[in-house]
Each structure stands twice: as structure tokens, then as C-alpha cells.
Amino acid sequence: MFYADYFADAKAKRGGAWMNQLRGASIDKDGQKTIPIITNSCNYQKPTPGQPSLLSLGEVETLFHEGGHGFHGALTQGKYESLNGTNVKWDFVELPSQLMENWVKEPAVLQEFAVHHETGEPIPAEYIEKIIEKGNYDAGYMGLRQTSLGLIDMAWHGNTEPGTIDEVEDKVHALTSFFPERSSAMSQRFGHLFAGGYSAGYYSYKWAEVLEADIFEEFKQNGLYDAETSQRLKETIYTKGGQVDPMDLFKEMMGREPNPDALLRREGILSETAPSQNTAPEVQTQNLPDNGPDFG
Ligand SMILES: [Zn+2]
Structure with a gap:
């Protein structure tokens, strides 16, 4: 059951x-199914008489994003509530x-619903191109920055050697920075390192991008609405919850381990035709506690 607010x-x-x-899915010993109760909550402007609720592109992305969490919670099937839906390892959620x-920025998808509210004209293709180009601005630097923050996080939580803050940061800095100067007081001011539920898991943001860009490239090749690819996605990523290790689910979906090249291609860092050079990095995972926080 799905409620939208x-x-x-x-x-x-x-x-x-x-x-x-609100309630997770489960199947009892007699085979009786309990269906999940899922909500999506957003904060869009209410329509007024004569004026519909007009969403920005970012708000439409949020709609699709929360919808994705919603599918994950609603499509899940399995015996134990604690292993269903979004009760998965943190770096998979x-x-x-x-x-x-x-799907939001695909012209074919946008043309289905993104029309001018007065004239009914679809959004012009050149606007979409500009939006994508703008989104890729500074993508290389931003990618390094997120990677650097993820590594600093892991360095602090995996550190067993006594040392100064500078010594811990310098090791990460050497791997990810192209500026000669260390950024100021990063460990002291970056709140996610020791608070907010992302400690020893901040890399999850970037890692999720690697995974989703890789899977989406499969859709780009097979067709955005390809029935077989969609069915495979549903049966692996969206219905198994935390019953199967995320890496095994991914391999079931893609037939191989994740490869970051798709993300680099999407961001314009690798050319569309460049041969694959990367192998999957090893990652640490941590378990999400049952009844974890809402997913933003
Ligand atoms: Zn989210």
C-alpha cells in the first residue's frame, strides 16, 4: 500500500x-502475506485556483528519488520484515x-509529461542539453571531493595508529587532491564524520552513484522501458531487500561486478567510446539497524 503526501x-x-x-512486508508460517505500508512525503507548493503546482526540475528529481525508495519498500517480498524493503546494508539503500x-533527464521521458502548463508544448531539447551540461560542470572536482571525504571518514574510523589530524588527512590528500594545499580543518568541520548516521559510511553517496549509473547504462543500451531489463531489476534490486548480499544482487542484475566507468561517462569524464579500464574497488559495508531512519 502506497500513500503519497x-x-x-x-x-x-x-x-x-x-x-x-510504516509497516514492512512479511510472510507468516502459514504463507499469509502482510503487505507493506509505504509513504512518500514531499513539500511541494499546493496548487491554487487557476494555478497548478509547478515543480522545478530538482523537485521532479526528488519525486522520482522518493518514488524509488517507495518501490524498494513496496515491491519487497520475503518472510522476515527485518530483511525486507529498505532494511539493507547502508551503502545499498x-x-x-x-x-x-x-529517467528524469531523458528527453523521451520528459516529453511524456514535461509540457508548458499553458501552451502544452513539450520542453525544448536544447534546454535539456543545457541542463545536462550544467550538471556536469566541475564533475571531476566534485567526484574527487566526495571520494576524499569518504576516504577521510574511513581513515578516521579505521585508524589504529596514533597521529595528528594532519597526518591522517595527508594520506588521503595525497590520493585525491590536485591542489597543493590541504583544505582547512576538514576533519573538524565535516559533520558527517562523527554524526548523523553516515560515520564510516559516507562513501555510500558516491558508491550509490557508481551502482546506479552502471545499471542505468544497461537501460540506455536495452531501452529505457525495456521489459526484460525492468523485470530483472525488479526481481533483484527491488524485491530482495536485505535477504541477499548487495554485491550478489548487483551481479544477479548485471552479470558482473560494478564498474565506475558508466558514471565517468555520464559525467563527461570518460568518452562514450572509451574501453573499460576499471575493475571494481573493494568496499567496506556496515549494517543498517532495523527500523532505521527515514530515507531522504
Ligand atoms: Zn534517498
């Missing part, structure tokens, strides 16, 4: 957008949501 309500609702699992965002 899309409009802002300053009196009754906090800001932001999130998915929540944003794959089903971020993956959905890819």
Missing part, C-alpha cells in the same frame, strides 16, 4: 522529502532511489 503543510509537517515504511532519477 506531496504538498507542504507548515503546521503539520516538517520540511524536506522522505520515504517511510540509495541505489533504488538514485537510479530512478536517471
Whole structure:
């Protein structure tokens, strides 16, 4: 069961957008199924008389993102609630949501619904191209920055050697920075390192991008709505919850381990035709506690 609560309500609702699992799926010993109850909450402007609710591109991406978490929670099937839906390893939980965002910027998809609210004209293709180009601006630097933050996080939580902050940061800095100067007080001011649930897992953001870009490239090759690819995606990523190790699910979906080249191609860093050079990096994972937080 899926409930959507899309409009802002300053009196009754906090800001932001999130998915929540009010009740997880399960199957009891007699084979009786309990269906999950899933919500998507956003804060879009309510329509007024004569004026529809007009969403920005970012808001549409959020709609698809939370929809992806929603599918993950709603399509799940399995015996144990604690292993269903979004009860997965932390570095896997944003794959089903971020993956959905890819469809938003596809011209074929946009033309189905992104029309001018007065004239009915579809969004011009050159606007879409500009949006994609703008999105890729500084992608190399941003990618290094996220990687660097993920590595600093792991360095702190995996560090067994006594040392100064500078010594810990310098090791990471040597791997990821193209500027000669260390950024100032990164460990002290980056809140995710020791708070907010992403400690020893901040890399999850970038890792989810690697996974979803890789899977989406499969759709780009087979067709955005290809039935066989969609079915495979549903049966692996969206229905197995935490019953199977994420890497095994990914391999079931793709027939191989993840490869970051698809992400680099999407960001314009690798050319579309460059041969694959990367092998999958090894990653640490941590378990998401049952009844974890809402997913943003
Ligand atoms: Zn999310």
C-alpha cells in the first residue's frame, strides 16, 4: 500500500522529502502475506485556483528519488520484515532511489509529461542539453571531493595508529587532491564524520552513484522501458531487500561486478567510446539497524 503526501503543510509537517515504511512486508508460517505500508512525503507548493503546482526540475528529481525508495519498500517480498524493503546494508539503500532519477533527464521521458502548463508544448531539447551540461560542470572536482571525504571518514574510523589530524588527512590528500594545499580543518568541520548516521559510511553517496549509473547504462543500451531489463531489476534490486548480499544482487542484475566507468561517462569524464579500464574497488559495508531512519 502506497500513500503519497506531496504538498507542504507548515503546521503539520516538517520540511524536506522522505520515504517511510510504516509497516514492512512479511510472510507468516502459514504463507499469509502482510503487505507493506509505504509513504512518500514531499513539500511541494499546493496548487491554487487557476494555478497548478509547478515543480522545478530538482523537485521532479526528488519525486522520482522518493518514488524509488517507495518501490524498494513496496515491491519487497520475503518472510522476515527485518530483511525486507529498505532494511539493507547502508551503502545499498540509495541505489533504488538514485537510479530512478536517471529517467528524469531523458528527453523521451520528459516529453511524456514535461509540457508548458499553458501552451502544452513539450520542453525544448536544447534546454535539456543545457541542463545536462550544467550538471556536469566541475564533475571531476566534485567526484574527487566526495571520494576524499569518504576516504577521510574511513581513515578516521579505521585508524589504529596514533597521529595528528594532519597526518591522517595527508594520506588521503595525497590520493585525491590536485591542489597543493590541504583544505582547512576538514576533519573538524565535516559533520558527517562523527554524526548523523553516515560515520564510516559516507562513501555510500558516491558508491550509490557508481551502482546506479552502471545499471542505468544497461537501460540506455536495452531501452529505457525495456521489459526484460525492468523485470530483472525488479526481481533483484527491488524485491530482495536485505535477504541477499548487495554485491550478489548487483551481479544477479548485471552479470558482473560494478564498474565506475558508466558514471565517468555520464559525467563527461570518460568518452562514450572509451574501453573499460576499471575493475571494481573493494568496499567496506556496515549494517543498517532495523527500523532505521527515514530515507531522504
Ligand atoms: Zn534517498
